[in-house]
Amino acid sequence: MASYTISVNGNSLAVDSRDPDQPLLYVLRNSLGLTGAKFGCGLGQCGACTVIVDGEATRSCQMPVAAAVGRKITTIEGLGAPDKPHPVQAAFIAEQAAQCGYCTNGMVMTSTALLARNGKPTLGEAKEALAGNLCRCGTHQRILRAVMRVAGRVAP
Amino acid sequence: MTALLSRRTLIKSGGAMIVGLSLSGRGLAQVLPAAEAALGKTVDAGELDGFFAVHENNSVTLFCGKVDLGQGLRIAIRQMAAEELGIGVDRIAMVEGDTALTPDQGATAGSSGIMRGGVQIRQAAATAREALIRLAAERLGQPAEALEAVNGEVRPKAGGKGVGYGALIGNKRFGLKLDAKAPLKDPGTYVVVGKPLPRPDVPEKVTGHHTYVHDLKVPGMLHGRILRPPSIGAKIIEVDEASIRNIPGAQVVRLNDFLGVVAEEEWDAVQAARTLKARWSESATLIGHDGVRDWMRAGPFMADEGLTKKGDAGASLAGAAQRVSGTYYWPLHTHGSMGPSCAVADVRDGKATIWSASQATHRLRLTLAKILTLQPENVRVIYLDGAGCYGMNGHDDASADAALLSKALSRPVRVQWMREDEHGWDPKGPPQLLALEAALGADGRIAAWRTEMWIPKATAGLPNIPLLGPAEAGIAQVQGISTGLISQNAGPMSYNVPNVEVVVHWLKDSPLRPSNIRAPGKIANCFAVEGFVDELAAAAKRDPVEFRLDGLSDPRGIEVLKRTAALLGWKPRPSPGPGGLGRGIAYVHYKNNETYVAIGMEAEVDRASGAIRVHRIACAHDCGLVINPDALRQQIEGNILQTLSRTLFEEVTFDRARVTSVDWASYPILTFPDVPAVLIEVIDRPREPPLGAGEAATTPVPAALANAIFDATGARLRNVPFTPERMKQALARGAA
Ligand code: FES
Ligand code: FES
Numbered sequence: 001m002a003s004y005t006i007s008v009n010g011n012s013l014a015v016d017s018r019d020p021d022q023p024l025l026y027v028l029r030n031s032l033g034l035t036g037a038k039f040g041c042g043l044g045q046c047g048a049c050t051v052i053v054d055g056e057a058t059r060s061c062q063m064p065v066a067a068a069v070g071r072k073i074t075t076i077e078g079l080g081a082p083d084k085p086h087p088v089q090a091a092f093i094a095e096q097a098a099q100c101g102y103c104t105n106g107m108v109m110t111s112t113a114l115l116a117r118n119g120k121p122t123l124g125e126a127k128e129a130l131a132g133n134l135c136r137c138g139t140h141q142r143i144l145r146a147v148m149r150v151a152g153r154v155a156p
Numbered sequence: 157m158t159a160l161l162s163r164r165t166l167i168k169s170g171g172a173m174i175v176g177l178s179l180s181g182r183g184l185a186q187v188l189p190a191a192e193a194a195l196g197k198t199v200d201a202g203e204l205d206g207f208f209a210v211h212e213n214n215s216v217t218l219f220c221g222k223v224d225l226g227q228g229l230r231i232a233i234r235q236m237a238a239e240e241l242g243i244g245v246d247r248i249a250m251v252e253g254d255t256a257l258t259p260d261q262g263a264t265a266g267s268s269g270i271m272r273g274g275v276q277i278r279q280a281a282a283t284a285r286e287a288l289i290r291l292a293a294e295r296l297g298q299p300a301e302a303l304e305a306v307n308g309e310v311r312p313k314a315g316g317k318g319v320g321y322g323a324l325i326g327n328k329r330f331g332l333k334l335d336a337k338a339p340l341k342d343p344g345t346y347v348v349v350g351k352p353l354p355r356p357d358v359p360e361k362v363t364g365h366h367t368y369v370h371d372l373k374v375p376g377m378l379h380g381r382i383l384r385p386p387s388i389g390a391k392i393i394e395v396d397e398a399s400i401r402n403i404p405g406a407q408v409v410r411l412n413d414f415l416g417v418v419a420e421e422e423w424d425a426v427q428a429a430r431t432l433k434a435r436w437s438e439s440a441t442l443i444g445h446d447g448v449r450d451w452m453r454a455g456p457f458m459a460d461e462g463l464t465k466k467g468d469a470g471a472s473l474a475g476a477a478q479r480v481s482g483t484y485y486w487p488l489h490t491h492g493s494m495g496p497s498c499a500v501a502d503v504r505d506g507k508a509t510i511w512s513a514s515q516a517t518h519r520l521r522l523t524l525a526k527i528l529t530l531q532p533e534n535v536r537v538i539y540l541d542g543a544g545c546y547g548m549n550g551h552d553d554a555s556a557d558a559a560l561l562s563k564a565l566s567r568p569v570r571v572q573w574m575r576e577d578e579h580g581w582d583p584k585g586p587p588q589l590l591a592l593e594a595a596l597g598a599d600g601r602i603a604a605w606r607t608e609m610w611i612p613k614a615t616a617g618l619p620n621i622p623l624l625g626p627a628e629a630g631i632a633q634v635q636g637i638s639t640g641l642i643s644q645n646a647g648p649m650s651y652n653v654p655n656v657e658v659v660v661h662w663l664k665d666s667p668l669r670p671s672n673i674r675a676p677g678k679i680a681n682c683f684a685v686e687g688f689v690d691e692l693a694a695a696a697k698r699d700p701v702e703f704r705l706d707g708l709s710d711p712r713g714i715e716v717l718k719r720t721a722a723l724l725g726w727k728p729r730p731s732p733g734p735g736g737l738g739r740g741i742a743y744v745h746y747k748n749n750e751t752y753v754a755i756g757m758e759a760e761v762d763r764a765s766g767a768i769r770v771h772r773i774a775c776a777h778d779c780g781l782v783i784n785p786d787a788l789r790q791q792i793e794g795n796i797l798q799t800l801s802r803t804l805f806e807e808v809t810f811d812r813a814r815v816t817s818v819d820w821a822s823y824p825i826l827t828f829p830d831v832p833a834v835l836i837e838v839i840d841r842p843r844e845p846p847l848g849a850g851e852a853a854t855t856p857v858p859a860a861l862a863n864a865i866f867d868a869t870g871a872r873l874r875n876v877p878f879t880p881e882r883m884k885q886a887l888a889r890g891a892a
Contacts, residue, residue, distance in 0.1 A: 098357075
């Protein structure tokens, strides 16, 4: 059993993993109890597992724990909490941008990464950035409105 | 008035009785002891105590048999209760779908959440309010008529000191039957119902703090994965348990052809499932997705049935001058939940607790009791949120999987399906085939109409669809199929057609195990009927909106149609139009007696590639009394976008042995770049009963799109999905 030191939400944490290829998603959810990131497909197709790694929206189901060492990882729990939400989370709350909410982690994290590198995305840029994040409930419009709200643009 | 409620504040306000509806990062052990306090309460839906407990701190717990699957019942039903009870929504905590605590209000399906579940709870709340007023009348020595229940206290209408609900009955039982005659408030006085209150679960969902069944951890819990057969119906020949020897703690569980693995670590369970060597017999019993249409025409059939007979459609069609016909096909669909199904089961010492995202925990409890050979009273099923299911996805199956593994090992087991399990093995929406024929009269109206359809026949009285794990394990289950009510809305009932015949050829089976999927059957039927109405309007060279209005007499139907047309700035003219951007409209009176919806659409087709681009979608929606307009809008948005996805992209593919669309690449759905602008108008009718909204707005979507495409191109699409390939074929065939 090897130990890996990874930086999550500003904390340096040691986690054990028998398999260096264990995806970061399982480590976050099971070893660290950070269950905000969700298992949707395990195939890199849906975005439900998205975390931010060194500023980039990254699919934690596709990142081996060994590859996470030395990177700066932020999970949805690291952004804010129900009583103290991050501005992107606050916009999602204001727009009520979740139905079942299973995809929401990926939507929030992908939007946060987008808004960090481009504070004023257009609607088209937001759609492009979120193109790889699937939502089955059809919450798309509200998610886009939340992003536009943070961008200070008129909602679609 | 009500600030954003987090479920955490609800827990605090709700006193000690609140159960694991909000586990929120807390371990189960911290929550269950509090829940235990409420155990033993009645779950009788005829008893007021079944639904409500009033606590000494003036808070209320609402025990709700319907569950929030993402559709917003968690706020809407609370609003209905708060209004009648005369207490703030934030003083009501809600327990959902726990068989030990909540009455059986039936499955959360068929748009029944508000219409039946909420209405029943509203009546319970009115019963409770009257009881509280009676208690206060004694306490205050005033006649009941002089008192009112407001803000958690009963007080004299004339002013003066009141007495809080907690002081009147705190923590004691009402001991009363539900009073069907308890007076309901006048909608003109509503202060909570009709307000767009925010949903209490959203802050936790957008911060990663909401506990889904996928996130539940129970002490001593193992992780399990199931190895479903490589082809449907295949049998195990041999399992090489030594093949997972290198994975520490991994263990095989085999019950006949039910094969699972467990491990302490989830990733080890995944690895074990991938590594385990098993030999299976081959099986090739399926018809393949390409063969479905022919198979539906050929049978085997149960029976033919006439569903509607009005006038003499046969004679009228035979003698008609202008006849039109068209055949419409709807393929098999998966529910496509974003999270593969998951459940946690603890089956030990003759008792079982199963945490599940099932739509019907009470029904599942009886099913699991049989499977586990336990008495139902020793089985408890507790609802926890899953990924949206839109009908019966794999949640019940995963619950049985977890229960079988837990029983075999006498330890709690969490089973989460992998993506290929969900796509490959969730029960599927059944295929539908409709052949339509109609005649136009000299007056340009529909003179006669005949629908002939081929659909699977649901088994009457089936307690539960046969679940996968028990079937593989050789455990007896009642056999049969379930589809939901898929024959509704298959005729032109709204349009005053003098001669109508609707005939169904009931198929004995479906190509893959079926179940109910959102608005069962009605989407396909409305696709056919409203597409065909458009074909008739075009044949009559009349504007599609005017053509419909001409036949409609229900003022509520007329209003949604007119309002939808107005949202798109509709100008009357026949279809097809001049090319470029096309517009289409479709209408439904859901189940012919529920919600009214019209959908309008603007779409454009790239003739070279066959790509369809939807620009705008408009919807006017009348579901009677609106409980929460924002949650309602969200349901309408979801209905529309999900059905747009089903129409444009989706078809379950399968060969002779297995489902081949097993991930999001082989079963693509709508993505953000495909999302059009959606304009919604909600019509509130406070004096009308509240109707369902979880399904109705799905139904006109495919026809509205097909009609817009016809308007743009002159080509008619009658087969779903509207792939670029099909579009190109239709253009080659039918372009004007
Ligand atoms: S779970 Fe990682 S992309 Fe789907
Ligand atoms: S909100 Fe349910 S999948 Fe997006």
